[in-house]
Amino acid sequence: MRAVRRVAGTLLAASAVLITSACSGTANPDKDADAGTSYKLTKQTPAAAGDIDSFTWSIYGEPSSLDYVYAYDYPPNQILANVCESLLRWNPDLTTSPNLASSFTNPTPTTWVYKIRPGVRFHDGTVLTAKDVVASLRRHMDPAVGSAWENTFRNVKSIDMTGPLEVTVKLTKPDAVFNQEMATSSGTIESAATLAKAGKDYGSPKGGVNCTGPFSFGSWASGQSLTLKKFDGYWNTELKPKAGQVKFVFLSDATTRVNAFQSGEVDGGWMVPADAYDQLGSSTAGKLYYGVNSTVAEEIVSNLKGPLGDTEVRKALLMAIDRKGIVKAGAGGVGEVADSLVTDNMWDQAPPADRKAIIEDVPHYPYDPAKAKEIAEKAGVKGERIVIATSPLDSQTTIVAQAVEQAAKAIGLDPKIETLSPEKYSTLFTDAAARKGVDLFLTFWYTSITDPLDVYGSLETGMFTNYGGWSNKEFDQAVEDAAGTYDPAARAGASAKAQKIALRELPWLPLYTQPTSVFLGNRITGVQPSVAHLYYPWAAEIGAKK
Incomplete structure (x- = not known):
């Protein structure tokens, strides 16, 4: 989902992408009774009685x-989370805390210093040192490796060992997201010796991992x-x-x-x-449990040269999609209509006084097929063809595709559903050629950090994950302003500005969230x-x- 990064947001990577976790930051399960059945979020299941x-x-x-x-x-x-560890840790309550880095400091706006936890051993018994941290992080910057997380390191100038248990990262400019990403796979640490020895077998059934x-x-x-x-x-x-x-x-x-x-x-x-x-x-x-999520199901507009290149047509399509109906029929009534591309809990770092306004002060697109049709007719797109890509992953995916098709017909477009194998669907997120001829495709986009920039940064001009090639200079500047400041209020304000622009122009259409x-x-x-x-x-x- 991020720059090359999240082919996970990919339709659950083509396998379950549509079951995909992407965001269920459903913080208010009873917020809209019309959307379906109510449900309860569980923070902790009963503690284990023993081994x-x-x-x-x-x-x-x-x-x-x-x-x-x-x-x-x-x-x-979900496998590696139990095997490998990162410098920081993303906790179940979506806070971040020290992990393999026992502490970290930000002595200058372009410097991050990590103190490595002493006495930690890899699975082969060797001791963790700063050398392992440097080798692990630098791999993301090697073009020959082709890391899916390379975007995290786009502002990194150098990564060096500045002590036996200290690593210093120098940036080319302030980047408030970088340190947060050290709780994701971007910050995962592997033994330098293992990486060198395993070579291309690393991470395979033959080579395994040693974390x-x-x-x-x-x-x-x-x-x-x-x-x-x-x-x-x-x-x-x-x-x-x-x-x-x-x-x-x-x-x-x-x-x-x-x-x-x-x-x-x-x-x-x-x-x-x-x-x-x-x-x-x-x-x-x-027993079935529901928990906090950070995922939003959304339709990505991948062709801005067709009828959906008109912002008004995108608005009309969203207004014609029965999103409450999708939640009820496709998500089992467990979820709620999304008004944003991120879940409400992504704003938890914003000053409390600003949080409610940021969440509520966004454009809203209520279900209104009649008005949507009027908007589309003014745009002059009646009878124009759009292709909606989908994959037979589960009933939820099918229901979403059918609902979007129905909405497109309702506003006068000529929609066609194109069903792809899970493997081919996944390539929509990695290969621009695969998206040729496709106007819309579904993702369940989850964030890996508690920050709205995890999504909005993916829509900057030229980003790998900006699948439709959408571009807005004002949006780009807002994202850069947010990423370039460490002040919570200033960051929240700039991020909120980016959000309003994205929701005004709708390069992606927010559908719903579920836990x-x-x-x-x-x-x-x-x-x-x-x-x-x-x-x-x-x-x-x-x-x-x-």
């Missing part, structure tokens, strides 16, 4: 690699499963694993996953299919339901149920 030998976890797709520089989607991230997390890489049976083992030498006593082993099984079919939950074949899984919420919500095999979902079978408990499971060692907290 457990092992548990099995379902995952919708097999990672293509466990190399952290390519970990830009749900499958690799510092609570679990170590065990085995990887391609096409079937991946197993992690408890790391007895883990440094963080508060997150010592309660399970001796975690086995991830790759179950791409949504029905198969649900059946595996019901039968007890697997003990749990993230991103429960929305059409199974009712079924699993009343299951005797376990993170997780199912826990009767054997296990302890997890904190949150989108932070993509970077936080959630599996370490799971243990035996009373």
